[in-house]
Amino acid sequence: MIAYDLQCCNGHRFEGWFEDSRSFDRQKKQGLIACPICEETAVSKMPSTFAIKGASGTVPPKSGAKGDLAVLSQQIADYVEKNFDNVGADFAREALKMHYGVSEPRNIRGFSTSTEEATLKAEGISFFKFPVSSESSDPDAS
Structure with a gap:
C-alpha cells in the first residue's frame, strides 16, 4: 500500500491510499478519485514531508508543529x-x-489566471500551485 497527499483543483487537501502508483494513475484517469469535501475529480499528488530529504539526508520529523511547517514551506520556496x-x-x-x-x-515559476489554468488543464499540462509570501511574490523585492 502507498499513501499519497492529494489536492483537488479547489485547494482541498486529503490523503489517499492505493495498492501502488499504477493503481493511483488508473483510478485518476477513470475519474474514480474524488475530493471528500467538494467531490471534484481533478486531483493531483502533493509533495509529502516523507519524500523531502533534509540537509543532513534525513527526513524531517513529523511533529505537526506550526514552526516545522513554516520552515519546510520556506525551504520549498527557497528551492x-x-x-x-x-x-x-x-x-x-x-x-x-x-x-x-x-x-x-525547463523548470518555470510564475502566476496565471484561473482561465489560463483551465486552459493548461484542458491541454493536459500538469502544474503545481502553492502560496507564497507577499515578499516572495513581489518581483521588485530584493
Whole structure:
C-alpha cells in the first residue's frame, strides 16, 4: 500500500491510499478519485514531508508543529526560487510552448489566471500551485 497527499483543483487537501502508483494513475484517469469535501475529480499528488530529504539526508520529523511547517514551506520556496526560471505573468504561455515543443523544457515559476489554468488543464499540462509570501511574490523585492 502507498499513501499519497492529494489536492483537488479547489485547494482541498486529503490523503489517499492505493495498492501502488499504477493503481493511483488508473483510478485518476477513470475519474474514480474524488475530493471528500467538494467531490471534484481533478486531483493531483502533493509533495509529502516523507519524500523531502533534509540537509543532513534525513527526513524531517513529523511533529505537526506550526514552526516545522513554516520552515519546510520556506525551504520549498527557497528551492523553487533558486531552481526555477521566473516567467511571471507569462507562465501559461511558456508552459504551452514547452508542451508543444516550441521551446526547451525547463523548470518555470510564475502566476496565471484561473482561465489560463483551465486552459493548461484542458491541454493536459500538469502544474503545481502553492502560496507564497507577499515578499516572495513581489518581483521588485530584493
